[in-house]
Amino acid sequence: MLSLIWCELYKLKRTPFVVLVALAACLFPIPATLVSMRGGTDGSFLSLSFLLLTILAGPLLLPVVGGCLAVLLFHRERDWETLKNLYTVPVRWSGLVAAKLFVVYLGCVLFSMVSLLAVAATSSLTGTPATPFFSCLAAAALVGFFYASATLPMILLVLWLDRGTLLSVLLCVLYGVAQSIQVFGGLYYIAGTASAEAAPLDSPLMWSFPILVFRWYTGFAASGQMVLGPDTAPFYLDTVPLLALSLLLMLVCGGLMVLLGRRQEV
Amino acid sequence: MTTYLIETKDLTKQYGDQTSVNRLNLHLRPGRIYGLLGRNGAGKTTTMKMLLGLTRPTAGEVLLFGMPLRGNERKILPRIGSLIESPGFYPNLTGTENLRIFARLRGIPSADAIREALALVGLPYRDKKVFSQYSLGMKQRLAIALAVMHDPELLILDEPINGLDPIGIAEIRSFLRKLCDEKGKTILLSSHILSEISLLADDVGILHQGVLLEEESLAELEARNGRSIHLSVSDSAQAARLLETELHTTAFRVEDDHSLRILDLGLPIPAIARTMLAGGLDLQDLHLCEDTLEDYFKRVTGGEGIA
Numbered sequence: 001m002l003s004l005i006w007c008e009l010y011k012l013k014r015t016p017f018v019v020l021v022a023l024a025a026c027l028f029p030i031p032a033t034l035v036s037m038r039g040g041t042d043g044s045f046l047s048l049s050f051l052l053l054t055i056l057a058g059p060l061l062l063p064v065v066g067g068c069l070a071v072l073l074f075h076r077e078r079d080w081e082t083l084k085n086l087y088t089v090p091v092r093w094s095g096l097v098a099a100k101l102f103v104v105y106l107g108c109v110l111f112s113m114v115s116l117l118a119v120a121a122t123s124s125l126t127g128t129p130a131t132p133f134f135s136c137l138a139a140a141a142l143v144g145f146f147y148a149s150a151t152l153p154m155i156l157l158v159l160w161l162d163r164g165t166l167l168s169v170l171l172c173v174l175y176g177v178a179q180s181i182q183v184f185g186g187l188y189y190i191a192g193t194a195s196a197e198a199a200p201l202d203s204p205l206m207w208s209f210p211i212l213v214f215r216w217y218t219g220f221a222a223s224g225q226m227v228l229g230p231d232t233a234p235f236y237l238d239t240v241p242l243l244a245l246s247l248l249l250m251l252v253c254g255g256l257m258v259l260l261g262r263r264q265e266v
Numbered sequence: 267m268t269t270y271l272i273e274t275k276d277l278t279k280q281y282g283d284q285t286s287v288n289r290l291n292l293h294l295r296p297g298r299i300y301g302l303l304g305r306n307g308a309g310k311t312t313t314m315k316m317l318l319g320l321t322r323p324t325a326g327e328v329l330l331f332g333m334p335l336r337g338n339e340r341k342i343l344p345r346i347g348s349l350i351e352s353p354g355f356y357p358n359l360t361g362t363e364n365l366r367i368f369a370r371l372r373g374i375p376s377a378d379a380i381r382e383a384l385a386l387v388g389l390p391y392r393d394k395k396v397f398s399q400y401s402l403g404m405k406q407r408l409a410i411a412l413a414v415m416h417d418p419e420l421l422i423l424d425e426p427i428n429g430l431d432p433i434g435i436a437e438i439r440s441f442l443r444k445l446c447d448e449k450g451k452t453i454l455l456s457s458h459i460l461s462e463i464s465l466l467a468d469d470v471g472i473l474h475q476g477v478l479l480e481e482e483s484l485a486e487l488e489a490r491n492g493r494s495i496h497l498s499v500s501d502s503a504q505a506a507r508l509l510e511t512e513l514h515t516t517a518f519r520v521e522d523d524h525s526l527r528i529l530d531l532g533l534p535i536p537a538i539a540r541t542m543l544a545g546g547l548d549l550q551d552l553h554l555c556e557d558t559l560e561d562y563f564k565r566v567t568g569g570e571g572i573a
Contacts, residue, residue: 003370003371003373004371006370007367007370007371010359010363010366010367011356011358011359011367013358013359013363014358014359014396015358076356080354080355080356080357081351081352081353081354082354082355082356083354084315084318084320084348084350084351084354085354085355085368085412086371087318087319087320088318088319088320088343088346088348088350089343089344089368089371089372090319090339090340090343090344091371265315265320265321265322266315266320266321
């Protein structure tokens with residue numbers, strides 16, 4: 001498995017998309033942080049990271065990054081007819097799927113963490129201490145993990161449709177936009193109540209994936225704890241249900257991807 | 267009982283209503299080069315894909331190294347090097363980098379294997395050119411390097427000389443011949459180019475519309491289809507006796523009840539005619555045949571020849 005993962009990473013050598021993503025992860029948070037410091041937040045590092053990871057970069061960019069990375073990794077094998085070489089090694093399709101999804105997860109986690117580091121650097125340079133740094137960094141890693149899981153249904157759709165790269169990338173962008181719309185819809189809904197904690201949870205919007213991440217982030221980033229105190233529930237979410245949901249998505253979507261590929265002949 | 271490196275039993279592949287390969291029984295002996303000859307669309311690539319487990323047969327069985335392929339892929343496939351259809355590599359990586367990926371997956375730790383494989387096909391080891399910048403010939407060479415990199419016992423090569431220039435073709439031909447003669451490798455190669463098969467193969471299989479029409483050694487095919495005297499008489503058994511007793515030759519083959527093929531070209535044609543007539547046989551036809559392998563191919567496939 002380690003060899004497969006090494007190979008998947010090696011295949012990304014000289015890929016302009018990777019450079020683009022790295023630049024986006026480093027540069028996008030800087031203006032976002034500077035603008036946010038002027039208003040809309042209390043100016044603390046925690047609020048800035050919360051804004052970036054759960055409202056701006058998280059829902060919009062992470063599905064695009066994860067999705068495009070998956071499109072690149074899966075379509076390249078098809079477009080360049082390398083599957084036959086891999087199958088005759090022999091490499092199993094299930095192993096390939098696992099290695100490619102690992103790279104997608106790694107890409108999302110790294111993107112999220114690098115974005116957080118960029119926020120930390122920007123806020124530090126403008127005189128705002130980057131605290132609590134390590135719990136925010138861990139939260140960023142988890143945001144990357146959660147959004148990578150949230151991207152899996154879209155990757156499954158792309159594999160099932162088996163269309164060209166352009167259409168697949170377009171789907172990833174649309175998926176990212178849809179995630180952002182859910183966040184802003186949720187925020188609009190919460191804004192109509194006295195406080196976030198008082199927002200009724202009977203709306204389906206409050207259970208959409210980006211809002212679940214939104215409801216989880218603050219508690220975890222502030223304390224770095226896996227479990228929040230009962231006084232903050234039910235609005236704030238514990239880490240365990242989100243992790244369980246992500247693992248469920250991973251198992252179901254990953255399993256379906258394996259089944260989908262097994263039916264295809266080279 | 268002969269142990270074949272490749273043996274197929276009634277191997278069949280259907281795509282919908284179309285039968286691509288029909289009850290194929292292929293036999294490949296160790297240490298030989300087997301040329302699978304057929305026109306475009308004859309089913310050569312489909313056969314090779316089934317031999318490698320890339321395509322599931324509709325019916326029949328593939329035995330490799332005496333074992334059924336199905337269920338033994340992990341044991342069998344590492345012993346095979348293959349090139350199927352066009353070379354497939356990552357366009358953003360150099361030839362060396364591409365091979366490094368497969369070397370890693372095959373568990374080849376040494377960089378020497380990559381260097382040697384590239385040297386064998388005449389490609390540089392540390393080249394900065396990425397695969398997308400390669401010419402068709404270079405791509406084909408890289409694919410052959412990949413096939414031989416792990417020193418397999420069996421090579422399955424689908425149209426290995428595609429895209430190569432004449433010198434490249436001669437180099438690869440000599441390289442494959444050397445692999446077989448000096449290293450004892452067994453090679454199954456397909457081609458629609460008859461001259462290539464006749465220059466390289468020890469055994470030949472002629473595949474036409476998914477059916478294996480012939481499976482013979484090249485020597486046997488050449489003997490059967492080289493120069494000969496064709497004889498049509500009223501009774502071929504009687505003619506055979508006359509050839510043995512009167513003309514003292516056994517170099518002939520009875521083809522059916524009324525025709526023979528005399529392989530001994532030293533016999534004068536008028537003498538043959540006189541002997542047959544004197545023996546009371548009706549002589550319908552007597553002529554010198556100069557069949558080439560291509561003529562033979564045309565005859566058995568019932569179509570136009572191939573390049």
